Amino acid sequence: MSDLSSVIIRQPVPLKCGDLAEMIRLVRSLYRLSQLPQYRSAVQSEVPPIAGFDPGHDSVMMGYDFHVTEQGPRLIEVNTNAGGILPSWLSNSPENASENVLHKKAPSPRRCNQLLETFAEELRRFRGDRNIKPRHILVLDENPSEQHLYPEMQAFADLFESWGVKATIADPAALYTDMSGIYFQGEPIDLIYNRHCDFYLETDEMSAVREAYRNRRVCLTPNPFTYALLGDKRRMVMWSESEWMKAVCANRRILETVQRLVPYSTLLSQLGRERAWQQRKELVFKPVSRFGSRGVYIGAKISRKRFETLPDQDTLAQTLVPPSQLTLPGQEKPHKVDFRLFAYRDRVFAVTSRVYRGQVTNMSSEGSGFAPVMVNGDNLAE
Known part of the structure; x- marks a missing residue:
């Protein structure tokens, strides 16, 4: 069982339907941009060699972060290993936050199945087998038990186990690889859910993961290829250069959406x-x-x-795009607010709000957490 109550906010955060539609439009536009051969070619010329390797699949848990202004939403950054989806779902029923993620209504089995399907789809694309399912998923991070969202990693492991899949949480230093695959304590791993922030697998501790990934011995998701296309902050520089964008993309709607919503x-x-x-x-x-x-x-x-x-x-x-603000019940000073959309490929399947204090997003500050989002009176966590 995993206790996520420390990162959950009860208060729903309002979001205009039109602003959500704009966010979704940008997510889809950026994904479609990332699939264009001209765009990929231009990006590959500027990234490390490991990011030039196309593993044949995408990345789970893509996160698109927005601030909302009077002129509409603006993209702050793209994350290829975004955390917070489970506490955002559970925020609708905070009394259940310490329960197994499949219990009661938080989240619903439908949402859980939708999430699990993205992991299955990654392995299917990697293996080229439409009927395959992961046997052993490893949730990877640096010193995972010391991470702020370690309870969410535990909740993911619970979710994978309830799916009939063996699940392990580990530091990359505990892994080793040979010609047949990558292993943890002698157990083979066929899919790594990567929450580590060495995005290009450059550090020594990621050497086993790097070798297994490069030699197609494991499905690594998220991975350097997708990070290079969308998550590397240098891409925001490219998206800001209108002439460069016109050279790699002829789709006017994509160009207009990116120009409007990317600061x-x-x-x-x-x-x-x-x-x-x-x-x-x-x-x-x-x-x-x-x-x-x-x-x-x-x-x-x-x-x-x-x-x-x-x-x-x-x-x-x-x-600079300042975040909006929200005053929580019983609080005198307002909190800052941003919005995160979780997506797989071009499909948005969850929306959350991050409530915090400080100059920049700081989920470890007192009173910070993930809150449900209300659009026209509808709670998106339900």
Whole structure:
């Protein structure tokens, strides 16, 4: 059993139907963009060799994060190993948060089956077998028991076991590979649900995973190929360059949607350090190679000393899009709010809101968590 109550917020967060429709439109547009040969070719010229290997499948648990403004939603970033779907479903029934994820109404068996089907589809595409099902899924992360969302990993393991699939949670250092596959404590693994944030498998501890993935001995999802196409923050620079986009995509609707919903993004090296400093109050600075809010600085609050330490080639300068706010019952000060859409390929199957305090998204701050989303009075967690 897995206790997710510490990351659950009871209060539903309102979202306009039109804003949700725009978010879904962008998710589908970016997926379709990522399938275009011209786009893929352009991306491959700028990524590490491991990201040039196409494993033949996509990535589970894609997350698209948005801030909502008076002018509509704006994409903040794309995640290829987004967490939070299970607490977002359970947020509708917080009294059940410590129960097995299949119990009662949180979430429904239909939602669980829909989620599990994405993992089955990944292995089918990887193996080219429409009837195959995973036998052993390993949930992978660095020191998983120390991660903030470790209870969700446990809940995923419970869900996989209820599906009749062996499930293990492990650090990559515990894995080894040979010519026949990749193993944990002598047990073969056919699918790795990758929550590790070494997206390009570059560290020594990921060497076994890298070798098994590169030699097609395991289905790794999410994987470097999809991360390069959509999750690498450098792609937001590409999406901001209208002439480049026109060269790789002839679909006017895709171009218009991306241009409208993706805030202007560029590298600090392209903008110029002095110009960036002068415009800092309208910008947010993000490291391109790190995840979540680590190393993110709001331009209006960054000191000159700290600003000078930002690396030119590895810092994204993005137009600042402030999050909306929500005052929770019994609270005087408002929390900040963003929205995450979970998708598989071009299908959105869950929406959650992240409620937090601080300069940037910080799910470990007091009172932070995942909250249900209300659209025109309908709770999307139901």
